[in-house]
Amino acid sequence: MSRQNLEQFKKLVLRKTDLQEQLKQAANEQEFIQLIVNLGQEKGYDFTDEEVAISLQEQRQALENMTFGERTIRNLRAEWQPRVGGLRAVIWGGGDRL
Numbered sequence: 822m823s824r825q826n827l828e829q830f831k832k833l834v835l836r837k838t839d840l841q842e843q844l845k846q847a848a849n850e851q852e853f854i855q856l857i858v859n860l861g862q863e864k865g866y867d868f869t870d871e872e873v874a875i876s877l878q879e880q881r882q883a884l885e886n887m888t889f890g891e892r893t894i895r896n897l898r899a900e901w902q903p904r905v906g907g908l909r910a911v912i913w914g915g916g917d918r919l
Contacts, residue, residue, distance in 0.1 A: 823868040827876055830857070830866040850877075 834840045840860060847853035854873045861868055 823872055826861070826866040827868040827872055830861045830864065830868070831876075833864065833866075 854870050857873050
């Protein structure tokens with residue numbers, strides 16, 4: 822049930838710019854995860870920090886494995902990183918370095 826709550830909270834975050842702005846204030850990933858848990862609880866959703874961390878890892882992995890023709894994000898990142906310092910992926914309305 823808590824995984825389902827997390828998915829529902831993600832959908833809420835995508836609709837609510839005020840939640841997105843709050844999540845952007847996190848200084849690091851651990852703070853980001855804790856903020857998600859706290860905001861979720863405030864809105865009546867129950868999930869753990871471990872579930873959030875797993876979800877973020879799964880999203881990163883899915884992004885890494887996306888293909889563009891024969892190229893993957895991993896290949897594109899390796900190609901572009903020296904030029905622009907890496908790509909940014911929007912996750913939860915916040916961001917994370919790929």
